[in-house]
Amino acid sequence: MTTPTSNGLIAGELPVLTRKDFVSNQEVRWCPGCGDYSILAQMQKMLPELRIPRENVVFISGIGCSSRFPYYVETYGFHSIHGRALTIASGLKTARPELSVFVVTGDGDGLSIGGNHLLHAMRRNVDLNVVLFNNRIYGLTKGQFSPTSEFGKVTKSSPYGTTERPLNPIRVALAAGATFVARSIDRDTKHLEETLYRAAQHKGISFVEVYQNCNIFNDGAFAAFYDKDVRQDKMVYLEHGKPLRFGKENQHGIRLNGFQPEVVENAAGDDGLLVHDTKQQNLSLANILVGMDYPEFPVPIGVFRDVDGPVYDQLVQEQVDAARAKGPGDLAAILHAGETWVVD
Amino acid sequence: MTTPTSNGLIAGELPVLTRKDFVSNQEVRWCPGCGDYSILAQMQKMLPELRIPRENVVFISGIGCSSRFPYYVETYGFHSIHGRALTIASGLKTARPELSVFVVTGDGDGLSIGGNHLLHAMRRNVDLNVVLFNNRIYGLTKGQFSPTSEFGKVTKSSPYGTTERPLNPIRVALAAGATFVARSIDRDTKHLEETLYRAAQHKGISFVEVYQNCNIFNDGAFAAFYDKDVRQDKMVYLEHGKPLRFGKENQHGIRLNGFQPEVVENAAGDDGLLVHDTKQQNLSLANILVGMDYPEFPVPIGVFRDVDGPVYDQLVQEQVDAARAKGPGDLAAILHAGETWVVD
Amino acid sequence: MTTETQIKPEHIVEELDRVTIRFAGDSGDGMQLTGTQFTKTAAVFGNDLATLPDFPAEIRAPTGSLPGVSGFQLSFSGSDIHTPGDRPDVLVAMNPAALKTNIGDLRPGGLLIVDENEFEPTNLKKAAYVSNPLEDGSLSAYQLVPIDITRQNELALEGLPLNAKDKFRSRNFYALGLILWLYGRSMDTTVKWATEQFSRRPDILDANLRALKSGYNFGETTELFRVQYRVPPAVVPAGTYRHISGNEATALGCVAASVLSGLPLFYGSYPITPASDILHELSKLKAFGVKTFQAEDEIAAIGAAIGAAYGGHLALTGTSGPGLALKSEALNLAVMTELPLVVIDVQRAGPSTGMPTKTEQSDLLQAMFGRNGDSYVAILAPATPSDCFLMAIEAFRIALKYMVPVILLSDGYVGNGSEPWRIPDVSALPKIPWSYAKEGEEYSPYSRDPKTLARSWAVPGQKGLEHRIGGLEKSGQTGDISYDPRNHHEMTLARKGRVDRIASDIPDLEVQGPSTGDILVLGWGGTYGAITSAAENARKNGLSVASAHLRYLNPFPGNLEKVLRSYKHVLIPELNTGQLSLLVRGRFVIDAVPFNKISGQPFKIAEIEGKIDEVLGRSGPYVFEFPQSSGLSGG
Amino acid sequence: MTTETQIKPEHIVEELDRVTIRFAGDSGDGMQLTGTQFTKTAAVFGNDLATLPDFPAEIRAPTGSLPGVSGFQLSFSGSDIHTPGDRPDVLVAMNPAALKTNIGDLRPGGLLIVDENEFEPTNLKKAAYVSNPLEDGSLSAYQLVPIDITRQNELALEGLPLNAKDKFRSRNFYALGLILWLYGRSMDTTVKWATEQFSRRPDILDANLRALKSGYNFGETTELFRVQYRVPPAVVPAGTYRHISGNEATALGCVAASVLSGLPLFYGSYPITPASDILHELSKLKAFGVKTFQAEDEIAAIGAAIGAAYGGHLALTGTSGPGLALKSEALNLAVMTELPLVVIDVQRAGPSTGMPTKTEQSDLLQAMFGRNGDSYVAILAPATPSDCFLMAIEAFRIALKYMVPVILLSDGYVGNGSEPWRIPDVSALPKIPWSYAKEGEEYSPYSRDPKTLARSWAVPGQKGLEHRIGGLEKSGQTGDISYDPRNHHEMTLARKGRVDRIASDIPDLEVQGPSTGDILVLGWGGTYGAITSAAENARKNGLSVASAHLRYLNPFPGNLEKVLRSYKHVLIPELNTGQLSLLVRGRFVIDAVPFNKISGQPFKIAEIEGKIDEVLGRSGPYVFEFPQSSGLSGG
Numbered sequence A, B: 001m002t003t004p005t006s007n008g009l010i011a012g013e014l015p016v017l018t019r020k021d022f023v024s025n026q027e028v029r030w031c032p033g034c035g036d037y038s039i040l041a042q043m044q045k046m047l048p049e050l051r052i053p054r055e056n057v058v059f060i061s062g063i064g065c066s067s068r069f070p071y072y073v074e075t076y077g078f079h080s081i082h083g084r085a086l087t088i089a090s091g092l093k094t095a096r097p098e099l100s101v102f103v104v105t106g107d108g109d110g111l112s113i114g115g116n117h118l119l120h121a122m123r124r125n126v127d128l129n130v131v132l133f134n135n136r137i138y139g140l141t142k143g144q145f146s147p148t149s150e151f152g153k154v155t156k157s158s159p160y161g162t163t164e165r166p167l168n169p170i171r172v173a174l175a176a177g178a179t180f181v182a183r184s185i186d187r188d189t190k191h192l193e194e195t196l197y198r199a200a201q202h203k204g205i206s207f208v209e210v211y212q213n214c215n216i217f218n219d220g221a222f223a224a225f226y227d228k229d230v231r232q233d234k235m236v237y238l239e240h241g242k243p244l245r246f247g248k249e250n251q252h253g254i255r256l257n258g259f260q261p262e263v264v265e266n267a268a269g270d271d272g273l274l275v276h277d278t279k280q281q282n283l284s285l286a287n288i289l290v291g292m293d294y295p296e297f298p299v300p301i302g303v304f305r306d307v308d309g310p311v312y313d314q315l316v317q318e319q320v321d322a323a324r325a326k327g328p329g330d331l332a333a334i335l336h337a338g339e340t341w342v343v344d
Numbered sequence C, D: 001m002t003t004e005t006q007i008k009p010e011h012i013v014e015e016l017d018r019v020t021i022r023f024a025g026d027s028g029d030g031m032q033l034t035g036t037q038f039t040k041t042a043a044v045f046g047n048d049l050a051t052l053p054d055f056p057a058e059i060r061a062p063t064g065s066l067p068g069v070s071g072f073q074l075s076f077s078g079s080d081i082h083t084p085g086d087r088p089d090v091l092v093a094m095n096p097a098a099l100k101t102n103i104g105d106l107r108p109g110g111l112l113i114v115d116e117n118e119f120e121p122t123n124l125k126k127a128a129y130v131s132n133p134l135e136d137g138s139l140s141a142y143q144l145v146p147i148d149i150t151r152q153n154e155l156a157l158e159g160l161p162l163n164a165k166d167k168f169r170s171r172n173f174y175a176l177g178l179i180l181w182l183y184g185r186s187m188d189t190t191v192k193w194a195t196e197q198f199s200r201r202p203d204i205l206d207a208n209l210r211a212l213k214s215g216y217n218f219g220e221t222t223e224l225f226r227v228q229y230r231v232p233p234a235v236v237p238a239g240t241y242r243h244i245s246g247n248e249a250t251a252l253g254c255v256a257a258s259v260l261s262g263l264p265l266f267y268g269s270y271p272i273t274p275a276s277d278i279l280h281e282l283s284k285l286k287a288f289g290v291k292t293f294q295a296e297d298e299i300a301a302i303g304a305a306i307g308a309a310y311g312g313h314l315a316l317t318g319t320s321g322p323g324l325a326l327k328s329e330a331l332n333l334a335v336m337t338e339l340p341l342v343v344i345d346v347q348r349a350g351p352s353t354g355m356p357t358k359t360e361q362s363d364l365l366q367a368m369f370g371r372n373g374d375s376y377v378a379i380l381a382p383a384t385p386s387d388c389f390l391m392a393i394e395a396f397r398i399a400l401k402y403m404v405p406v407i408l409l410s411d412g413y414v415g416n417g418s419e420p421w422r423i424p425d426v427s428a429l430p431k432i433p434w435s436y437a438k439e440g441e442e443y444s445p446y447s448r449d450p451k452t453l454a455r456s457w458a459v460p461g462q463k464g465l466e467h468r469i470g471g472l473e474k475s476g477q478t479g480d481i482s483y484d485p486r487n488h489h490e491m492t493l494a495r496k497g498r499v500d501r502i503a504s505d506i507p508d509l510e511v512q513g514p515s516t517g518d519i520l521v522l523g524w525g526g527t528y529g530a531i532t533s534a535a536e537n538a539r540k541n542g543l544s545v546a547s548a549h550l551r552y553l554n555p556f557p558g559n560l561e562k563v564l565r566s567y568k569h570v571l572i573p574e575l576n577t578g579q580l581s582l583l584v585r586g587r588f589v590i591d592a593v594p595f596n597k598i599s600g601q602p603f604k605i606a607e608i609e610g611k612i613d614e615v616l617g618r619s620g621p622y623v624f625e626f627p628q629s630s631g632l633s634g635g
């Protein structure tokens, strides 16, 4: 029973691919102006940098505008059903740990119908790269509210405004024990590409929430803090080992008051400012950061957590390998296990 | 369209009921020694204290040993299907906000198959009282690991030990925005009854995790910290407004070092000890407490969070009431809405 | 009842009984709006009519691309019609992609109006045309009328304070104006509608009205069209009419059921094409006490509805095929707990995600059998868009009377299609009766009404009736959990028997045409129009062909077997691989002939006529002619 | 082949062809163990046999209560048998509750052994006895042998360093010893087993062995039994045998398929009664490269299996009815993406949660139709516990060859039941062929093998074969998304046709009995034994009755229609309301007679014989006789 593929990651033989190698022949069919285009572009730019044979890369998605993604990437791809991409990806990766598996999902696909699978894939720490396109709306079904839509939002299915509070995807990922958790933005192409790269490099599950503009049904959902002219004042980029600073001249900072964060305007030195640390196993810091709600705080962007943990698919493989090391399965022997008797 | 019941909660007319009024005629069929008996007993003791007409109380459960609960309580009861109790309860409570609805679930029922519904009921803040019996095992199906089973645990379905990290139910509840979150223990009957009472009084969703011993398939799962002789050293009771103290003579305490908690052995005064505050909207403190993992820390027991939030079923009712206040629906009028023409 | 028709004497006027027009263009071109406006105008004029919108699967496919084509077909007539027409007489194609994907359907000799401005190299390439079809003679079978609509429209709007894009977007009004003129219709309805619609954008309103009039005047002034057509009003029953789509009618029917029963309506749903509009409609109707619950998934949606049913409300959940699959386990809980619940499935082409925007009737067997155990529910299916109103009310009546889940099988064709609807007199609609168990009496949850076999319904809040229900088998006597063999046998038969008894409480199946004869064409759901028309045509051709349409699929109407046995042949056309056929054949051991099309498209009348001929031996085996575009992906 | 039989000359020895014994007691009384040990002993002796364990629904119902009763029935014989017997000849009842719930089944005149010690007021009350049945004459129809087993056993264990509870718990060994003596069987098998089992608890071992011997000696020395019985060994084919349950055989069959195909097995599952044992078995077999994935729910379980199938592994998911309902949407994705996947459903009594520990055959139509759209899968059903081994292998063979999901319909009766199994020679098992698409060649995911219509399978890691699949309809040519009408029509028919073609690749249906005649009794699944025996009995009685058993439900074997048309009547007994009946009647328009029992219990031979008589007009309408305990809840 050998794994049935022709290519593994063989050291010294790293392929040299270019962005074009990851562009499929399918016409891209998102609405003009959709944030999805940028995410696709950064992904296609990033993939060659991984130096993985293209045939070992798989994109799995659910259903939604975002979930059309696999058609556009020239790798193996599986456009599955609503909310279930993570289950398929978990099975694939557990069966075939040598593959590099990406999961593309939306705020509805990943957090509404698929929320439970997200929790469990994260707690298992299956070595998957999950990218959640958060446009805070159901795009494909034409504009109903999603679990990340703001409280009170008026949509097609909430003409009187929603009566439910949104989920914060990062908070959920942290609570489920995801080992790599980050947030990026469709328009910040450099940050996005870099974040996708770091996520892909991570061993264990990586979760990247991407703020994505749906210009048809929820245009400007993130404009309040990421429009060009306000961006620097309203977002804070998280960088490991660095104090939290933001503002046009990087003049403001974040510090802790007890366990509560607070903004320090025009912070003189870095003294007393909160220093980011993605490597904490303990979740306290990451949880404090994710609790910085806009507009009281600038919106944190970047890697919240990046730690090691036991990787599910690896452990399963190790159990199999260990059992086989003691002697591979003997079919005749297990058929004859227990009491037998002979009739002649 | 009036709500079709004979009884509401009419002030001044509070019923006087006793524990016996809440005991049904059904034979209780848990294994002798099961922790479920105590939870049932405390619930039946607590219910009369609520002074709610018995017919306005509903227990809804999923499937599992724990989910047999409704049969034993002489109220309205619904023993539904695996993992879905919260969906039914959410519908019932939204339709009939005047009812007092309890949900009984297990670690498998509530966190495995039903995990997503838990997330969403909590973020909606439906005014339900959720009690999750956590025995860290699948009882009814006879002993497979559950999402709260310890990493590496050997069970019927994991003869080589599990390869997945458990979920912490409290952490998940907090991340989903539950407004009342507590943990109690089957054997600490007083604390349990009190916690159930406070949970029932809470407006909005309440979530109580109860450590429950399954003496058949996971006996002693919590013994390490709640056996009589170690209990005081290995658990810390959370009380609002009080410093965190534990130990036989209450001699130890917990304080913060930055955002990290640490144990102070033989803490002299309360100075510098962490003071519990259940009323924080911000989740930082609750998250720090839930991060105190055994055995490095004593196990925190009690109410982690108890705050107000917009209550889903109430808001839905208010939208309806507001719309009807402007004039109740006129069927003929909406049938004739839009363009019409007359043929004669 | 009629608006003055605008036929000018200098044109030749030809009278027609029926005309079918298809507007096709890019999804950004406003073809749905154009079609709807023309439809309303025809309706107000008094024509009978039927429509078929055809949306692209993508939200916004790339402009000019084949998958981005959006179409709207309508058929209007001076007499009774049942379908939006097999093949359009007129095709308006706003760009090459629209031409490519639709020309296969235009009847030979039909009128083909194209915006020639759009037939330039880029667009031609997007539509995979190697040469310009307007020039290469490939359209010689049609009356080709190329008009530079874009340019004409631009000229008409010259000077308006709008950018080029906004101007371009009004060219559908130009096309509409032209077609209104061609059929001698007034612009009034559209002017009125636009004036309301764009009241806050006077600049856009102005542009659209100018475009409309220019198109109209263009018809009037050019020599391109020598003939104008007149389709006289149909003779329809007196009353007040409106236009209604199936999904709207469903939503209104549910609210009507709430009013008629006096029970508040609760709708648990999760958005899915093509059922989402029911959620959108109902979420507006809070003044009726309607509560909508947009759940986290389909399971939660039906769970919530079950909770509401348990709470004594009028409980509804709605979805499309994949969602019904997800609901199946929970639906079985409603079966077992015998709660009144209505489940709407607006079917779409499957399996799996399939073709979400295309219609199909392929969930009948899922509705019948898609649950573990011997699990019976009632199943109804509306025959037309407006029938959804009545069938929704009927679904609730049955659910409440028999304490049973009822599945209402709509489909994309019925749900999105629309037709004129004579608005019923609210005071004439019969009340829906129901009852809760009586307080103060001995209560046993599974004690049954001897006539209906419905169990007794007590709801939380009723004093002294506290009890427990659930998914485990229960003793029919005590309501306690029971593993007793006899009890399970009897309870299973009671759950089935209760559904069977509905047969005596529903109308007999009606036959159109001879009551005995050579062929009965038996249908259900959205194929009503095509089947009825085909049988009518066959009779006109002197054949002995009747048709009958099942609106009750489980149980069947009591007279069904008798009806079936009155014909030499029974033909069952379905948009699936033979689902009703299996039920009819298996139940009655009758060799009914299945006729199956699984293309995501409704039946054409001619197709059914062709099959009738085959069954009667008047022709060889019938073979479908699919449109030429079939080789193209995403077409 | 036989162990020396221990029949002593001083006792009268009567020879019997077949004996059916039921052990019944509290769930804590170890009745399953007692039954299993006796079974093994009989098997080693060479009897043919069949067993029926009957667990209570609760994990540990209160001691002495009616719902806490656990039973194990076995039938052993000197000739071929197919069922665990209709009615026991011997009932061993360890307490009043066990007597109450089981006495209704004991054949009149049967031997009734009870532990009289337990018939004291508290226990009698728990069993709802008003007077002591041992004393009130109500058991006069049976050979009542009250023995104070508890006390005798206590005496035997006197002096052992065990507490009273542990001593009490060994009394099942006492009962076992007694029955072994009664049928002249050696204690060797049990002694050997116990010695291994309790190797780490020598005190318990000692007690159990002493109890065993005391029971044995009690039979030998008392005058209570004057007759001993002898059931000679059966003539069975030569070979090495073992005892195997259906679930074990299923697990082994899957691993065998992995070995025979050379593809690693991946099992995605979520625990559910009565399927969990397959998970338990497979999770041990890591040395075969088996990976088990205990998912968060059934949807995730099948999702993971689909992922593994996509990855080129041998993919399996397993569950019971409610779980199959949950899997239906995802199963349709496997249908649409045409991936090889095996789904095991160990059916239980439904609908909904139903009676989880009871058997039923009521998921056949769910398996056929429980998905949106026209969705075809292959369906197989093992006829007996050991047949699960072969059918599991067959399921994978078909899945891989036709690139199709296959549902294997086991049931609680087959899955938990066990029988002697002649262990096959591994080297004689045929290899399972499969192939991936070739690297370096042009690849189109939906290009089909002209013979099987299977699509071409390329898996991640194969260089140059990168492609996309998914739940949307795909062009049969390019594999791209397609909304083309003709394409969908053709793809639907191809997906169906591929399943239909399996018919030519499976064995013809075999008939037992005359090849034409009055009645064919047609069955499927776990009713094999009862049907075969009933038909055999009928033939012995001179009737013209044949039987045939379908192990392939979709597609049917190619000769089925011909077989059916060879008999005047076709009788279809099923543990459901008529599911195979509907398929057979609908497919062939044959008026097959359904015979349906929905009690959670397997058929008795006599029931089918009774129905045969009815169909032949030899008696009036057949009516089930359910056991007297039926009024009790939870019985």
Ligand SMILES: Cc1ncc(C[n+]2csc(CCOP(=O)(O)OP(=O)(O)O)c2C)c(N)n1
Residues within 6 Å of the ligand: A063, A064, A065, A066, A067, A081, A082, A105, A106, A107, A108, A109, A110, A133, A135, A137, A138, A139, A140, A141, A146, C270, C271, C272, C273, C298, C322, C323, C326, C353
């Ligand atoms: C089982 C099922 N339920 C519902 C749908 C309909 N549906 C498709 S995508 C979608 C939500 C899309 O929202 P999101 O995941 O946020 O993706 P987006 O389109 O915004 O990228 C829904 C409800 C479906 N296809 N399948």
Ligand SMILES: Cc1ncc(C[n+]2csc(CCOP(=O)(O)OP(=O)(O)O)c2C)c(N)n1
Residues within 6 Å of the ligand: B063, B064, B065, B066, B067, B081, B082, B105, B106, B107, B108, B109, B110, B133, B135, B137, B138, B139, B140, B141, B146, D270, D271, D272, D273, D298, D322, D323, D326, D353
């Ligand atoms: C759909 C479905 N899947 C699986 C099962 C089987 N099942 C019943 S209870 C249960 C888990 C029980 O564990 P938990 O929720 O922790 O409850 P406990 O018995 O431990 O109280 C499972 C898997 C079921 N009844 N229905």
Ligand code: SF4
Residues within 6 Å of the ligand: A029, A030, A031, A033, A034, A035, A036, A065, A066, A135, A139, A140, A213, A214, A215, A216, A217, C059, C060
């Ligand atoms: S609907 Fe929104 S999310 Fe979907 S493609 Fe269009 S812009 Fe993007």
Ligand code: SF4
Residues within 6 Å of the ligand: B029, B030, B031, B033, B034, B035, B036, B065, B066, B135, B139, B140, B213, B214, B215, B216, B217, D059, D060
């Ligand atoms: S199996 Fe465990 S949880 Fe279930 S009733 Fe028995 S002791 Fe309690």
Ligand SMILES: [Mg+2]
Residues within 6 Å of the ligand: A064, A106, A107, A108, A133, A134, A135, A136, A137, A138, A139, A146
């Ligand atoms: Mg979205």
Ligand SMILES: [Mg+2]
Residues within 6 Å of the ligand: B064, B106, B107, B108, B133, B134, B135, B136, B137, B138, B139, B146
């Ligand atoms: Mg548990």
